[in-house]
Amino acid sequence: MTHTQKRIITNNIVMILSALSAIIGIGFLFWILGVLVLNGIDALSWTIFTQEGAPPGYEESGLKHALIGQLFIVGIATVVGVPLGILAGTYLSEYGQMSKLAQTVRDISDIMMSAPSIVIGAFVYAIVVAPMGHFSGWAGSIALTIIMLPIILRTTDDMLQLVPSTLREAAFALGASKYKVITQIVYRGAKAGILTGVLLGVARVAGETAPLLFTSFNDNFLNTDMSEPMASLTVTMYNYATSPYEDWQKLGWAAAFILSMFILSLNIIGRLFLLKKKGK
Amino acid sequence: MSILIDKLFSYATKFVAIAVLLLVAWIFTILFQNSIDSIEAFGFDFLTETKWAPNLEKFGALPAIYGSVVSTFLAMVLAVPLAIGVAIFLSELAPAKLKSPVGVSIELLAAIPSVIYGMWGLFYFVPIVRDIFGGIGISMLTAGIVLSIMILPFMAAVTRDAMNTTPDILKESAYALGGTKWDVIKDIIIPYAKAGIIGSFILALGRAIGETMAVTFVMGNVHKISFDLTEPATSIPVTLANEFTEADTSLYYSSLFELSLFLLVISFTIISIAKFYFLRRQRAA
Numbered sequence: 241m242t243h244t245q246k247r248i249i250t251n252n253i254v255m256i257l258s259a260l261s262a263i264i265g266i267g268f269l270f271w272i273l274g275v276l277v278l279n280g281i282d283a284l285s286w287t288i289f290t291q292e293g294a295p296p297g298y299e300e301s302g303l304k305h306a307l308i309g310q311l312f313i314v315g316i317a318t319v320v321g322v323p324l325g326i327l328a329g330t331y332l333s334e335y336g337q338m339s340k341l342a343q344t345v346r347d348i349s350d351i352m353m354s355a356p357s358i359v360i361g362a363f364v365y366a367i368v369v370a371p372m373g374h375f376s377g378w379a380g381s382i383a384l385t386i387i388m389l390p391i392i393l394r395t396t397d398d399m400l401q402l403v404p405s406t407l408r409e410a411a412f413a414l415g416a417s418k419y420k421v422i423t424q425i426v427y428r429g430a431k432a433g434i435l436t437g438v439l440l441g442v443a444r445v446a447g448e449t450a451p452l453l454f455t456s457f458n459d460n461f462l463n464t465d466m467s468e469p470m471a472s473l474t475v476t477m478y479n480y481a482t483s484p485y486e487d488w489q490k491l492g493w494a495a496a497f498i499l500s501m502f503i504l505s506l507n508i509i510g511r512l513f514l515l516k517k518k519g520k
Numbered sequence: 521m522s523i524l525i526d527k528l529f530s531y532a533t534k535f536v537a538i539a540v541l542l543l544v545a546w547i548f549t550i551l552f553q554n555s556i557d558s559i560e561a562f563g564f565d566f567l568t569e570t571k572w573a574p575n576l577e578k579f580g581a582l583p584a585i586y587g588s589v590v591s592t593f594l595a596m597v598l599a600v601p602l603a604i605g606v607a608i609f610l611s612e613l614a615p616a617k618l619k620s621p622v623g624v625s626i627e628l629l630a631a632i633p634s635v636i637y638g639m640w641g642l643f644y645f646v647p648i649v650r651d652i653f654g655g656i657g658i659s660m661l662t663a664g665i666v667l668s669i670m671i672l673p674f675m676a677a678v679t680r681d682a683m684n685t686t687p688d689i690l691k692e693s694a695y696a697l698g699g700t701k702w703d704v705i706k707d708i709i710i711p712y713a714k715a716g717i718i719g720s721f722i723l724a725l726g727r728a729i730g731e732t733m734a735v736t737f738v739m740g741n742v743h744k745i746s747f748d749l750t751e752p753a754t755s756i757p758v759t760l761a762n763e764f765t766e767a768d769t770s771l772y773y774s775s776l777f778e779l780s781l782f783l784l785v786i787s788f789t790i791i792s793i794a795k796f797y798f799l800r801r802q803r804a805a
Contacts, residue, residue, distance in 0.1 A: 258604075261609070335534060345541060355728075358681065362776070363546075389543075422529070443631060503631060
């Protein structure tokens, strides 16, 4: 066999292996998606949205409590986390720039984005749940805010830096103050990018389970008081899926389906925003 | 007036940016303060003691550490070759028409919450492992496999990004010299993107070691070191997820906080190595 033939054969083997691993990898992932969609659609019904949790075996049970709890916990985390993240990101891109402080904040945020979220749950347990004496929706929101902050901060920073500096200079030349330049020129130029960051940040925290296990805990019934333990889709899903009751497991699949569809839609919408911007 | 707003705005942004740093410092401090009881009671033995017996007030983290290390190792062994394969497929092999839809679906799958991977593992993978390898199916092996599937999309996406940083002109020159695709990959892309590829693996490792929900469903939370992979086991995050709401004594709590602190320090270190040693060099190159 000549050297060239050998190389071609090696090449073909590697390419087949690569295609095979792609097929295996993608196959697994579609298996998960398929299971999710089939079980989810099977479990979906109107009562899911109109009924609260019930003891196992009870016909009229649903996820209303978890859906509303999820909305509260993630909603408040978003309302608090997004403005704070945008402010900090603005500092990095517009004021701090390459300064030591700004670089440190960037580095630490990068690390925090990948840090284990269950540890944030332990932290919030120590500072909120233990002093209050009981689990609460607030504690869950605080945990999610902490997880969301670095994500929003870094995307805002990146997106603001993409705004051409000539735009800023033109506005300065017209006599605008820095505050005016940032809020009226830079933010407008980076609007789509920031929005994408926000959507991805919300999508990320909406799927968090670990930090909610011992902060917002769970509640099998509808509760809109944030100072009490509160159900979330993710914790409900965990409790129902690990229960031995078939109807609870079914509700767990419904919760998994609703949550995944929500998160995937946010991701897709976020991507479309960015694409639209690039297309211009 | 407008000067005042200007000043206020700049201070507000700076304040929040500094607050992020203080928050991280606060997290470490609080975890440390809450661990003091356990640190005083057990010292370094905490990390080497194999007994975790809440009823006897005896806490040793070795089974959890062992479980974290082994399950993460298994996940890496299974996921790394697959991730390299997928990345090669996405960056070099796939026809242009396939590249973007497959790439996007991999990225979307990386966004699916880990609790869903865990649930899938419990209902669909546990029976398979039970049938093939025996045991009850809830085991270290199942945890490693589910974890590998969970980190695969993330790993493949970042590895592909690292490979894509290779300038086209280098690749084209190699092709022009008669290189096959594999020649180009092993002699041009991998040497060029080495730091980035290794960085992506270490970053995935950092994520896997702190991953909670994907493994909590299928690991069993049994504090026993067993070299049989089909036995139930535990890991640091699994212990935290299962026992935090059950802890009834202050020493129990404190031990759980020490576990959290240990986990945070370990993942902080791993992620820093990936980001600052490997991925930054790649950026500078």
